[in-house]
Amino acid sequence: MTNNKTPITACMLIIGNEVLSGRTQDANLQFLATRLNEIGIRMAEARVIADDEAGIIAAINECRAKYDYVFTTGGIGPTHDDITAACVARAFGVELERNEIAVNLLAEHVGRDNLNESRLKMAEIPVGASLIDNPVSKAPGFRMENVFVMAGIPKIMQAMFASLRHQLQGGEPMKGLSVSSLITEGSVAAGLSAIQDRYPDVEIGSYPFVRVGKLGTSLVVRGIDEARLRAALEEIKGLVRSLGGDPVEETTA
Amino acid sequence: MTNNKTPITACMLIIGNEVLSGRTQDANLQFLATRLNEIGIRMAEARVIADDEAGIIAAINECRAKYDYVFTTGGIGPTHDDITAACVARAFGVELERNEIAVNLLAEHVGRDNLNESRLKMAEIPVGASLIDNPVSKAPGFRMENVFVMAGIPKIMQAMFASLRHQLQGGEPMKGLSVSSLITEGSVAAGLSAIQDRYPDVEIGSYPFVRVGKLGTSLVVRGIDEARLRAALEEIKGLVRSLGGDPVEETTA
Structure with a gap:
């Protein structure tokens, strides 16, 4: 990043042996x-880590100090391999406590008679945390300072993100433009590097592709100032044409 | 891991702003x-990191000390945002040098007349590294001690992995069995946790799913001793039946 404003950063911790084994x-x-991009928060790092207490605690403590926000996914269910909440509590040096609001949410969902000790584990929340609403399956996520703890199932994770989104303090959204050609x-x-040097406030990326057997390149400009992005993109289009290519603007960057 | 043998571990560093921006x-x-699982190497961690020199160098040095093998993907092309080789060199405290074998491979591929300075950048390899063959697009990856540097494009990465696989010292392969039900x-x-306690050498995982509108769970056993996995799985099937479920063995774990 060469913007003079410090970007707001996030880190994601994907917790689960099933991702590291290749199963999921x-x-x-x-x-x-x-x-996050849409609200001006930049994902600066993501880590996939195992269901291992010491490793999870270390990652949480390193990343919550290093980034503005940390988002975890996975490990908040009722089974023995769901240890995220306990690890967050230990990372913050607090106890887990049975949260009454969470207990009632679970009771409404599965019926109070089915609320066994395993399901009640999903109501064990670190002291001081606030709940994140889960409209899909009720068992809540939670926020502890700048750490947001969410489910791993995409549908539930997405619903939780919708519930917590208003709590995030974003910055200037990163915008992107993109052009592809068979160059x-x-x-x-070389030409691209020269353009990058003239636009230090624009992040220029180059991504090769193979489409219908032909090799080409997508050239992407990203940054917060749309006029500067447009200017950089026009220079890139001129560069592509000067090399005999036919630059086509893409709808996504 | 509760095996008494120390597992052989790997870490993957996925290098690229395009993955962190959500583009790719x-x-x-x-x-x-x-x-890696098939040859008894356990992926212990994966990190997605930005095209940032200091961050890449720090991650390489941390992970090559912590894990038996490190695999990087991305950032070895000819453009200004491809900085992986330079970062590996700095992480190891060596210079980059133009590798003649790599130059010849590139010359054969694109023609010596098209071998401009940008393309020659793909032949800049850290001193002391050995090349990893790339049968798809010739520009090689390389190995520096326990760090394997590969392309990010999946087809090329897979071809490079086939080229380097024989260099890896594996252990006992992890095997897996799995059963699903609508429990x-x-x-x-609770029952699963009791089985886990009796099988400390087996890693038992529980993964909820929604299929045709019904909630269920996949229960996975992983470990190196197939007889122990089978025994644990049979206990899990008995548990599922005792709860009124119909356990179905899955083909993948």
């Missing part, structure tokens, strides 16, 4: 990164 | 985790 493909990073990276690189 | 969905972690996590949790 994470689908939450892309969703969260995109939504290869190796041809465009 | 990583597809390499699942592939690499699965392939919910909250019902099965």
Whole structure:
């Protein structure tokens, strides 16, 4: 980042052996990164970590000090391998307590007679945390200072994010423009680097692709000032044309 | 892990602003985790990090000390935002040098006349590194001690992994068995925890799902001893039946 304003940053901790074993493909990073971008928060790092107490606690403490916001997904269910809430409590040096609001939410959802000790575990929240509403399956997430603890199931995670979004203090949203052509990276690189040097406030990225058997490159400009992005993109289009390419603006960046 | 043998571990560093902005969905972690599992190497952590020199160097140095193997993807192309090779060199305290084998590979691929300075950047390899063959687009990856540097494009990354696989020293492969039913996590949790206590050498995971509108749970056992996995799975099937469920063995774990 070469903006003179300090960007607001976030880190995501994806907690779960199932992602590290290859059983499950994470689908939450892309969703969260995109939504945060829209409100001017930059995903600066994401980590996939195992269901291991010491590792989770260390990651939480490192990342909550380093970034403005930390979002965790996974590990807040009722089974023995769901240890996120306990780890957050230990990371903050507080106890877990049975949260009455959470107990009532669960009781409404599954019936008070079905509220066994395992399900009640989902109402064990670190002292001082505030609940994050879960309209899908009721078992709440929670916020502890700048750490937001969410479910791993994408549908529930997305609903929780909608519930907590108003609590986030964003900055200037990052915007993006993008152009693609069948010019290869190796041809465009030198000219692109010169444009980057003239636009230190714009982040220029180059992403090769293969489409219908042809090699090409998407060139992306990202930043907070739309006029500067447009100017940089026009220079890039001129560069592509000068190399014999036909630049096509893309709808996503 | 409760095996008495120390597992062989790996960490993956996914390098690229495009994954952190939500533009691109990583597809390499699942592939690499699965392939490493097959040869008895456990993916212990994965990090998605930005195209930022200090951050990349710090992550490489932290992770190469902490894990047996480190695999990076992304940032080895010809453009200004491709800085992985330079960062690996700095992390190891060595210089980059133009590798003649790599130059010849690139020359064969694009023609010596098209070998501009940008493309030659892909032949700049840290002193002491060995090349990783890239049968798809020739520009090689490289290995520096326990750090394997690969391309981000999945097709190329997979081809590079096939090229380097024989260099890895694996352990006992992790095997997995899995059973699903429409019993919910909250019902099965207590019994499952008791089974986990009796099988400390088996890693038992519980993953809720929604299928055709019904809530259910996949229960997964993972470990190196197939007989122990089978025994644990049979106990889990008995537990599911005792709760009125119909356990169905799944083909993947």
